[in-house]
Amino acid sequence: MSRRLPEVGGVYIQMEDELASLVVVIGASQAGAKAMTATSGPGFSLMMEQLGLAIMTETPCVLVNVMRGGPSTGQPTKASQGDVMQAKWGAHGDYEIIALAPSSPQEFFDYTIEAFNLSETYRVPVIVLADERVAHMREKVVIPPEDEIKVVSRKKPSVPPEEYLPYGSEELIPPMACLGEGYRVHITGLTHNEKGYPDMSGDVHSKLIWRICNKIRSNAEKIWRYKVIGSERPEATIVVYGSAYRSAIRAFKEARREGLSVALLKIETVWPFPEKPLLDLSETSKGFIVVEMNTGQILREVQRVAGSSRVEFVSQLGGDLPDPRGILTKIRRVLDHA
Amino acid sequence: MSRAEVVIAGFGGQGIMLAGYILGYAATIYDRKNAVQMESYGPEARGGAAKTELIISTEEIDYPIVEEPDILVVMSQEAYTRYHSKVKSNGTLIIDEDLVDLTPPPPPGVSVYKVPATRIAEALGRRIVANMVMLGALCAITKVVSPKAMEEAIKSRVPKGTEELNIKAFRAGYDFAIRLMRGEVD
Structure with missing residues (x-):
């Protein structure tokens, strides 16, 4: 990807560690880009705090985790499926998540696209939960022509900037204005009100958490x-x-x-x-x-x-x-x- | 043969992984078959040993793990010692005869082909293309992939500027194996 992305107009950034990688992905997504990162084993554990931030700020992004033997350094280069519950419960607090598990290089390709589409639709980080066996597998992959690939992008606000409230929508999945588009945006991992400002009151928290859970739960059959x-x-x-x-x-x-x-x-x-x-x-x-x-x-x-x-x-x-x-x-x- | 299990093994630097990749690439892209290649890392990949496993099939490949190789290509004594007993009883064993001594003997029923791959490669000027000589021999002996597909795959997958040498090595291995099967060489 470091070689291919710049060739097709993308940007590849090597960060200093896993924490920084997912933070930069969140920032890129908030600025309007589609962004992803990939890791394995302890790297996934390191990303849990930032995963929570992406969930709380409802930032669309994709995280590939190639599962290996753990806990800790465990078995680098060996396969496991030991992070399934971590993908669901790894960050603190209540939330719902989407995770896709590929069984072939073809599915790895298809599911990564699907992961982006789901993350943009539901404003949630989506995890491609692979493992070492499928990651080190070489097999035929059919890449369809670009115009045959379904690409979904986040819903944008339909109101003018002066009327926009980042989390003021009655919908389960609020339309998302990105940084630099002329809308006032406030992003925080703290419990926030409809303006996106910190608000510690119980009912604001309860409403927010039920919404970020229900946007997945009530759409589960579609997902x-x-x-x-x-x-x-x-x-x-x-x-x-x-x-x-x-x-x-x-x-x-x-x-x-x-x-x-x-x-x-x-x-x-x-x-x-x-x-x-x-x-x-x-x-x-x-x-x-x-x-x-x-x-x-x-x-x-x-x-x-x-x-x-x-x-x-x-x-x-x-x-x-x-x-x-x-x-x-x-x-x-x-x-x-x- | 609807499902052929292939193991290519030797030591690091012989281009074992590339040989496996080219074989799988030829099978899928040019012969329109299915192939899966598993790369293993970890202890068996260290200390100089290299191994790649492939399954080539006209049908969809479910389980991607080699259980009993139909075809074993070995380019080091260590690889022979480690894998020779695993070949299927009516399987094919291809060795670089200058690098591998058949002790202990392979299982009964296994067809053995001795190819001086490294020597042939050296005669062409570069010992590094011994892997292509072996691919040529494998192609002629087992017919698991067509020679045309192999040549197309080699041309598209080897480093730029080395295509001609690699094709020459492939053909040398192919021709040697044909003569070997006709009993013209031993």
């Missing part, structure tokens, strides 16, 4: 991306996201070859978590097999949503993709108990 592959009324369903999908789809194909009644739910937006397909599948599925490269993070979401269903877990730690044979064993276990 969700997922695919259900396989039987319409499966007895067992694999739940997977990110590069672990590449193992799960192999296990799924093997299971189908054996004549097993199995489906695969590929989650593409891990946040907000797509509850509906899981609820639908839990009507027929005797159980779920959750596959993750961690000790059980989306597992908790599945248990929360699928309630009384049997939930088996395939955990892969250490840096490799899960072994498809281990997934197949768990599929058989769910079906044997059906």
Whole structure:
């Protein structure tokens, strides 16, 4: 990107650290640019404070996190999916976030564009939650012609500058004037009123926080991306996201070859978590097999949503993709108990 | 062959990664197949060892990890020691015969091809193109990618100004392997 961006009219800045990187991204976005940064492991932890600032100031931006083994320095250059809950809860305070998990270089490309579109639509930082396996994977990528790529930009105020209140809109997602466009703009991480000025009163805080949560929650069905592959009324369903999908789809194909009644739910937006397909599948599925490269993070979401269903877990730690044979064993276990 | 698993291994500086990249590039861009290349870093990439894994397929590739290589190309003794036992029993092993001694022997059923890649490259003036000689041999022996696709990929992926030398090396490796298979050389 450092080489390519200047060639296409973009700007690439090497900052001194992760904190500064995300702060500069926020500033660039507030000045009207589309901006992103990328990191891995401890760098993501370092960015949590600035992530909170982007959420609170409702600044559209994209953050790529290539998950590796942690905590701390952990396993640089090895894969994990250990930051899924951090992506959701890593900054302090209440908020909602959007995170997309690619399983191939093609999806990495497509989801990064989608991440920008979602961030501009909902005025929220969007995380591309990748992992080392997909980041070090080389594969065919089809780049469509520029005019075929859907590009969404933030909604601008329709009122003249003298009538503009940065957060005065009754809409869940306020139109956004950028610095230098002639509008009065005040940006702060403090709880703020409709003018954008600090206001510590309880009702202002409550209204602000519910709005930044509800703009995602009430639009969750529009944001969700997922695919259900396989039987319409499966007895067992694999739940997977990110590069672990590449193992799960192999296990799924093997299971189908054996004549097993199995489906695969590929989650593409891990946040907000797509509850509906899981609820639908839990009507027929005797159980779920959750596959993750961690000790059980989306597992908790599945248990929360699928309630009384049997939930088996395939955990892969250490840096490799899960072994498809281990997934197949768990599929058989769910079906044997059906 | 609908799914071919390829491992190319040697030591750092031989252009192992580039060889894998060019092979995958030829397969996807010019032969319109699918290919996935995984690069591993970490302990196995240090201490001079280099390895790249590729899967080439006419179908969509699900699991991107090489389980049992159909094709193993080795350009160092260490790489041979580490990977020789993993080749599929009817698989193909291609070695740089000046750099690799076949002890312990490869698994039974494996077809072995000895190519003096570094020597051929040196005769062309630059030992650095031994990787292209190996790609030529791999192409002729396994037919996993067409020679036309390989040449197009080499031309577009090697450093500017070195295209001719790299193509020459590729063709030298290709021709050697053809003669080897006909029994004209040993």
